[in-house]
Amino acid sequence: MTTPHASSVSARSRSISTGHLPGWAPWAILLGSMAISAAVFGVALNGGDTADFNIAGTLFVGMVIYIVLIVVVSAIAETRRHATDRLMTALISTAFVIACLPLISLLWTVVSNGIARMDAEFFSFSMRNIIGEGGGAVHAIWGTLIITGLAALISVPIGLMTSIYLIEYGNGNRLSKSITFFVDVMTGIPSIVAGLFIYSVFALLLGPGVRMGIMGALALSVLMIPVVVRGSEEMLRIVPNELREASYALGVPKWLTIVKVVLPTAIAGITTSIMLAIARVIGETAPLLLTAGFVQNLQVNPFESSNGQMMTLPVFVYNEFMYPSASSPGASLERAWAAALTLLLIVMVLNLLARLISKLFAPKTSGR
Numbered sequence: 001m002t003t004p005h006a007s008s009v010s011a012r013s014r015s016i017s018t019g020h021l022p023g024w025a026p027w028a029i030l031l032g033s034m035a036i037s038a039a040v041f042g043v044a045l046n047g048g049d050t051a052d053f054n055i056a057g058t059l060f061v062g063m064v065i066y067i068v069l070i071v072v073v074s075a076i077a078e079t080r081r082h083a084t085d086r087l088m089t090a091l092i093s094t095a096f097v098i099a100c101l102p103l104i105s106l107l108w109t110v111v112s113n114g115i116a117r118m119d120a121e122f123f124s125f126s127m128r129n130i131i132g133e134g135g136g137a138v139h140a141i142w143g144t145l146i147i148t149g150l151a152a153l154i155s156v157p158i159g160l161m162t163s164i165y166l167i168e169y170g171n172g173n174r175l176s177k178s179i180t181f182f183v184d185v186m187t188g189i190p191s192i193v194a195g196l197f198i199y200s201v202f203a204l205l206l207g208p209g210v211r212m213g214i215m216g217a218l219a220l221s222v223l224m225i226p227v228v229v230r231g232s233e234e235m236l237r238i239v240p241n242e243l244r245e246a247s248y249a250l251g252v253p254k255w256l257t258i259v260k261v262v263l264p265t266a267i268a269g270i271t272t273s274i275m276l277a278i279a280r281v282i283g284e285t286a287p288l289l290l291t292a293g294f295v296q297n298l299q300v301n302p303f304e305s306s307n308g309q310m311m312t313l314p315v316f317v318y319n320e321f322m323y324p325s326a327s328s329p330g331a332s333l334e335r336a337w338a339a340a341l342t343l344l345l346i347v348m349v350l351n352l353l354a355r356l357i358s359k360l361f362a363p364k365t366s367g368r
Contacts, residue, residue, distance in 0.1 A: 022075055026086070029069050030062075037062035038153040055108075055329025056101045063094040107344075114341030117334045132328035136338045137297040139298040140316035143213065144346070147292060147312060148235055148282050151224055156274055159220075166229075167236040168258055186226040194222040195287025202291075207304060213302025213310040216292030220281040227280055231273020234265040262326035268358035277346055285314040294319055313343045 036353045037058045045053060067090040074083040125136035162179065170176025197218040202210050239262050247257040263270070293309030296315075300312060324332035 007278060020082075021074060025073070029073065030338030033066035033069060034058070034062040036065055054084060054107055059097055059101060062176060063090075063097050065211070066090060067094060072140060088212045098214050110171050110337065110341050110344060113334075114337035114339075117338035119157035120339055120340065122305075122335070123204065124299050130296070132325050133331040135335065137313065137316050137335065137342065139295070139313040140313045140339060141233065141342060141346075142300055143292070143310040144282065145298060147216045147220065147288070147310060148278060149214050150214065150275070150302060151220035151281060152278055154217065154221040155228055157222035159225045159277075160232050162225075162229045163232035163236055163257060166233055168254070168262070180271040182224045185223070187230065189223070191219075191223055191281075192286040192290070192348065195219045195290035197222065198287070199290045210305060210308075211291060212290055212305060212308040213299070215310070216288045216310065217302065218285060219291045221279050221288075223278040223284065227277035229275060232266075232270050235273060236262060238269075239265045267361045271354045271358040275351055277349060281283040282347060283314050283343060285318050286313050289318075303367050313339050313346075317343075 021306060040061065041054050041058045067087065070090050071087050073082050074086045078086075105203045107196060121134065122136040122138075123141070124138055125134070126139040127135045127137075127328075128139075166176050170179075198215050202212070202215050243261050244257055249253075252260070255295045292312060292315070294311050295307075296308040296311070299308065301308065317339045320332045320336035320339070
């Protein structure tokens with residue numbers, strides 16, 4: 001009578017002997033490869049600070065070792081066709097890991113350096129009369145939310161209505177082709193050019209040297225509009241024409257068909273394109289330096305022309321990194337990292353809200 005352990009071992013051996021690796025084998029090889037890579041980098045560290053351990057290099061070298069081992073083991077235990085299949089799978093997995101390495105490294109760096117100053121003082125105080133340690137970024141947070149919100153309020157209606165015209169009314173005429181061409185050109189405009197354009201317009205109207213929050217919002221809207229137009233246009237284009245024709249057959253006018261049928265069908269993609277546009281501009285620094293300026297106290301009125309400068313999180317990070325406090329440069333760097341982490345959290349919250357909105361307003365199907 002065989003024991004359960006013996007039967008398990010025999011099943012594994014039969015799996016290998018019949019030309020097929022068991023399901024646990026690739027994972028075991030992957031873990032072993034990562035362990036070998038970690039040991040190599042640990043020896044190279046030579047007793048140094050563990051904070052200097054190269055995580056990205058460990059993952060990359062571990063994936064390279066995994067590719068070699070899985071191909072060799074598969075070629076021995078399986079057929080050449082299985083080995084080729086596992087090689088392609090390993091290469092695709094390695095490409096995925098390499099693509100994720102910069103993101104993981106960025107998140108780890110920002111979180112590890114910025115979490116130290118994520119306290120109540122940072123979110124409740126500005127930098128007014130602060131020279132060394134202490135202070136916060138509440139003025140920059142409010143400035144970012146106000147300016148980005150105004151930019152979205154300007155850009156989303158213009159971009160969405162432009163895309164509706166191109167898809168529903170343009171029909172490939174000369175005007176729609178011209179709009180598409182200029183939108184494509186605007187997509188590649190450097191951000192500093194948008195800031196210079198808005199600054200020049202307001203300098204002609206109100207005089208040189210003027211800086212206001214609304215100027216920053218307009219500069220960001222110049223960058224947002226083409227992104228919203230192109231993203232919304234593609235989402236509206238993939239809405240089936242059968243839905244439009246069914247609505248027209250019921251006698252529904254075109255404008256109501258767009259509002260009640262076309263837009264709800266594409267709302268998820270449109271929301272995603274809007275969020276991509278916001279993420280595109282929320283971290284811009286150069287145009288905001290020219291148009292909104294920077295100030296150390298809280299300013300919530302974007303239309304104030306006299307002393308109307310507004311601080312934003314990207315400009316706050318730039319200012320703290322480039323011009324640290326002479327008495328306490330470490331405190332300036334901590335504030336800069338904390339502001340960068342705050343900016344990441346704001347983008348994450350906005351993405352979660354966008355997903356919630358698209359889920360709530362998307363058309364319901366029988367499968368839900």
